Amino acid sequence: MPIEIAPDEPPPPQPTPLAALHARLGARSGPFAGWILPIQYPAGILAEHRHTRTAASLFDVSHMGQLSLAGADAAAALQALVVGDMVGLRPGRQRYTLFTNEAGGILDDLMVARLGERLHLVVNAGRTAHDVTHLQTHLPAGVTLTHHADRALLALQGPRAAEVLARLAPPAAQLRFMDAAELPIAGVPALLTRSGYTGEDGYEISLPADAAERVATLLLDQPEVAPAGLGARDSLRLEAGLPLYGHDIDELTTPVEAGLTWTIGKRRRMDWDFPGAEPIRDQLDHGAPRHRVGLVVQGRSPARAGANLVAADGTAAGSVTSGTFSPSREACIALAYVRRDLAADGTELFALLRGVQVPAQVVPLPFVPHRYPR
Template identity: 50%
Template sequence: MREDEEIPIETATLPLDAWHRAKGGRMVEFAGYWMPIQYEGIMAEHLWTRENAGLFDVSHMGQLSLSGDGVAEALETLVPGDISALKPGRMRYSLLLDEDGGILDDLMITNEGDQYGIVVNGAVKWEDIGHLRENLPDHITLNHNEDYGLLALQGPKAVDALVRLMPEAANLVFMQATRATWQGHAIGLSRSGYTGEDGFEISLPNEALEAFADALCAMEEVKPIGLGARDSLRLEAGLPLYGHDLSPEIDPAEADLGFAVSKRRREEENFPGAARILGHLEDGPPRKRVGLTVDGKLPVREGAKLFDGEDEIGVVTSGGFAPSVGAPIAMGFVPTGLSEPGAAIAAEVRGKLVHCTVTAMPFIPHRYVRKQGA
């Protein structure tokens, strides 16, 4: 090997790799791991999750724990959310920002009482860990919990299935979390997910994953679901995917994620890129992430150019056929002046222009179980 050649990085395997293959999972490389893209087929798995309960293996994601005096305040130097106000057992979606306000990752932060749990995207987890270690005070302890896997059980019947194994699941509502045990194993349980459906994420030791997955899939409501349906489900729910709809070149206002910048933090103006982000929230960003419905049956994929007449105005960042909608849909970035629902634009597909309409997201209603009155 020459000195200027890069050492090849071997694709990693999930703790449940053999389990997926035994279930008929077709494995593909994603975020540095071999992951199941489908079992029966993307369309069938998508619709099953919308109607029943789908089990997703998301163990490629990074599960981190932060502890130490003033850890919430330290985190607030890197994210725009009000972490100090987060009560024990509560979760918050937030954004890891670079110094200019660009999005390094989107993540979930949970107040676990004695520490804060953070789940970051698998494709950038090592970069996130490096950024946190470099920018947090030395007395803050960061642990990467590599000995734990993460499963997501999603769909309207997820709670019916999970309570048979973990009765405490019924006591949670959307964005609440708790600690529990299963067959002597310490479990982290939250009512959350990324499909737009009710559901749960379950963090458990690697050695317990197979038995837990088997116990769930033995129930008539539950089937294993692959990466393909996970992507179409989150697209219908209007949820961005890091590395596609989010990147360091995009700030929270452009990404239409202004809700992640809390009221107190806006008033204090003390988070990375505050001047840029607050200016965009006040006056409108130059471009904005929008939903698009597509005329006809031809899917509009990531990378397709968007046009207003003959003028190229933006790009599609996620797109495909939406099984629950019954038509192609997409997300992309357009000038803010063309971001209102009803705006007519076009996407270039195979050298031809396809008519699209800017549409409010989500494409189908979220079905989270919230606290009454919330």
């Protein structure tokens, strides 16, 4: 059985600032989007997943691109490229949004935090170079783009994350969901947001790279905290129904098809002034040809990305874009795009797995309820 990891494209993947710590923790690492990242630690993906749902896990997400925009017109400049309301984003708040193209396709999904007049962006690792070029091409004079390649990003996720940070950075406990603040942790100036990619309460912590190991070690010394890798991050975000760029959303999917119309700001729906507004408006008015849905697939064999779906009448229904075994539901779950007439909850489909038709049912997302703080 071949178990080699496919070689990544050149240039060689780079280590994160926490590579030495991962090695000491016994991580098994592999290439992902140009980086070497821990896939799992000795506890294993299932244990790391469950620990995140019951306690708190520390993830190294330093591969994510961290950018900032400064200048009086920064929010208006970013707003011209995304579907969300950036001008209306208040200081100390964070918002999830999408870069779109003129066809309505998604160029990337990102988090934007406003700190005073400055905007801090977290973009996908595999799209960082694209996004930097995209921004540079469109930004007006007077708005400065900085790529913070000298910063690390940690994610502390789980129901006990808040009590851990209350101990180490007391003001963090006061942050509401999707708040952002600059706070010291153990004397290290950090940018904290109360958000994440697991469906749990938690924080993302942006730090200078040279202080990342000290803070990560301090967090891991807390009794509630254990390290978790990319494998658990993937199964957690899948249970939370959150799309992964390059799998569940890309330039060929629109916010309407992807079930992300909620990201289109109220004001933006009056002005229809974002890239791709016309085709997106058309889909909102007349329906999209396909929708991203959740599936529960019968049996224990996960339907993975690329698996084809067929309707009860034997016609092509769509295909799976991500799938795994859900530790929380103890069932196989998947995200898929299906024809719009087959997208209703409860629709019975079949997934083609190694030539066998396996029953799969459209179910509401998320698969596991979000537990964000109120």
